Amino acid sequence: MTEPLIKGLSRRDFLKWCSATAVMLGLSKSYVPQIAAAVEAASAKPPVLWIQAQACTGCAISVINSESPSAANLVLDILSFRFQPNISAATGDVAIKAINDTIENEKGKYVLVFEGAIPDKEDGLYSMFGEEDGKPITALDWLTKAGDNAAAIVATGACACWGGIPRANAEVTGAKGISFTGTSKGGAYAGGTPVVNISGCPPNPDWLIGTIVYYLTFNKLPDLDDFGRPKAFYGQTIHDNCYRRAAFEAGLFLEKWGDPSAISPAEGGTASQDYCLIKKGCKGPVTYADCPIRRWNSRTSWPIGGHGICIGCTQPEFYQDLAPLYEKVPTVNVFGIETTADTIGKVLGVATAVGVGAHLIGNLVTGRVSSKKEGE
Numbered sequence: 001m002t003e004p005l006i007k008g009l010s011r012r013d014f015l016k017w018c019s020a021t022a023v024m025l026g027l028s029k030s031y032v033p034q035i036a037a038a039v040e041a042a043s044a045k046p047p048v049l050w051i052q053a054q055a056c057t058g059c060a061i062s063v064i065n066s067e068s069p070s071a072a073n074l075v076l077d078i079l080s081f082r083f084q085p086n087i088s089a090a091t092g093d094v095a096i097k098a099i100n101d102t103i104e105n106e107k108g109k110y111v112l113v114f115e116g117a118i119p120d121k122e123d124g125l126y127s128m129f130g131e132e133d134g135k136p137i138t139a140l141d142w143l144t145k146a147g148d149n150a151a152a153i154v155a156t157g158a159c160a161c162w163g164g165i166p167r168a169n170a171e172v173t174g175a176k177g178i179s180f181t182g183t184s185k186g187g188a189y190a191g192g193t194p195v196v197n198i199s200g201c202p203p204n205p206d207w208l209i210g211t212i213v214y215y216l217t218f219n220k221l222p223d224l225d226d227f228g229r230p231k232a233f234y235g236q237t238i239h240d241n242c243y244r245r246a247a248f249e250a251g252l253f254l255e256k257w258g259d260p261s262a263i264s265p266a267e268g269g270t271a272s273q274d275y276c277l278i279k280k281g282c283k284g285p286v287t288y289a290d291c292p293i294r295r296w297n298s299r300t301s302w303p304i305g306g307h308g309i310c311i312g313c314t315q316p317e318f319y320q321d322l323a324p325l326y327e328k329v330p331t332v333n334v335f336g337i338e339t340t341a342d343t344i345g346k347v348l349g350v351a352t353a354v355g356v357g358a359h360l361i362g363n364l365v366t367g368r369v370s371s372k373k374e375g376e
């Protein structure tokens, strides 16, 4: 009997997985054989080194919770993890040796997955592990050394990409992301290795695994947006695909949490549909990710589907510049127009009251049409 390519998966299921991966990456089905060949080839299994800095480990847990492929498939059959702090048995000197061996012996071949922000205050001592010549090795030292020798750096999670939660009030530790600390300032990595940002707090496992599989298949990073994120996963706003969009356009906004008159019967309420959450602080209009389509936890649900707001966790501004999370965003981009949530709320309120169609709301927001009744 033929040995399954990925343990526990038949050839048929393996090809189904490759097909799902192609879809996940926005590729046509004609790429399935290429993906299968790349994953099959033992020599193509890229060594992966995973280093953590100022992190809560949520990103690692998110990826380890992946169901398809499972964590075991991921670790044993698809990728060649040389060190991962949460699942590797190695600790202490053995762990440091495993990291250094990968850096030295797999120069230019391994993918560095970096989780967590990098602090630079107090010589970087707020995040360190291991020592060399009696001196502690800081997260910045590891990023520089492991990053310079890697084929690519995958900044995993908001903390690694832009500083995330540790960057809030960062004057204490000087927390930074790898390549950006937000929209305008420089990041912690100054070397020349290409960096891809897999943002999110945490990121969806598909975003990380899909990006690594793409790299494995094509030997290059996928197309990236202006913030270094793969367009295949971060190409549209949450608002573009949200199932509450019809409520938004109809001017139906939740004002009070738990109000049954703003919740659909499926959820125990009396409303015709679940109302839009923009007035409760939803950042969906300014947040780029495919959560409404991909969903989470084996595709069961996602933040807004679970009756919470989108907190904008994939954006460079997260966390500090989007907080307080449960208050309306100061500016939002709706219909390609930058404006404030208050203006939208006011305009939509007027528009709804006078029966203005959604297609005119953009013009109302910019003042191209007055807020009188349509046709007046």
Ligand code: SF4
Pocket: 054, 055, 056, 057, 058, 059, 060, 115, 116, 156, 157, 158, 159, 160, 164, 165, 200, 201, 202, 203
């Ligand atoms: Fe934790 Fe979020 Fe930072 Fe990941 S991005 S380490 S989940 S705080």
Ligand code: SF4
Pocket: 238, 239, 242, 243, 244, 245, 246, 248, 275, 276, 277, 278, 282, 283, 284, 285, 304, 310
């Ligand atoms: Fe959905 Fe939020 Fe957009 Fe409302 S504002 S439609 S809840 S993404």
Ligand code: F3S
Pocket: 200, 201, 238, 287, 288, 289, 291, 292, 302, 303, 304, 309, 310, 311, 312, 313, 314
């Ligand atoms: Fe994050 Fe918003 Fe998705 S909070 S998980 S980008 S719905």
